[in-house]
Amino acid sequence: MNNVDVKRIAEALEKIGKVLGALFASHLGDLDQGLKAQRLSRCGFSNIEIAALLGTTANVVNVSLHKIRKEKSKKSK
Numbered sequence: 299m300n301n302v303d304v305k306r307i308a309e310a311l312e313k314i315g316k317v318l319g320a321l322f323a324s325h326l327g328d329l330d331q332g333l334k335a336q337r338l339s340r341c342g343f344s345n346i347e348i349a350a351l352l353g354t355t356a357n358v359v360n361v362s363l364h365k366i367r368k369e370k371s372k373k374s375k
Contacts, residue, residue: 331358332362
């Protein structure tokens with residue numbers, strides 16, 4: 299296997315990952331955007347990838363995830 303083959307395989311896997319992420323996000327249906335972002339983050343998606351899947355910005359995703367962590371921290375005290 300040469301470098302070109304490895305690159306094509308990597309690109310195909312990235313596309314598959316994006317499709318699966320979009321399907322997962324659509325199945326989260328009624329959850330608010332923060333919870334959707336949290337679930338996608340747990341699946342290993344970056345804030346930029348989550349933003350693309352949810353149709354928002356990475357900054358909005360970051361703020362949403364921060365709020366969820368903050369609320370969780372308050373509940374555990």
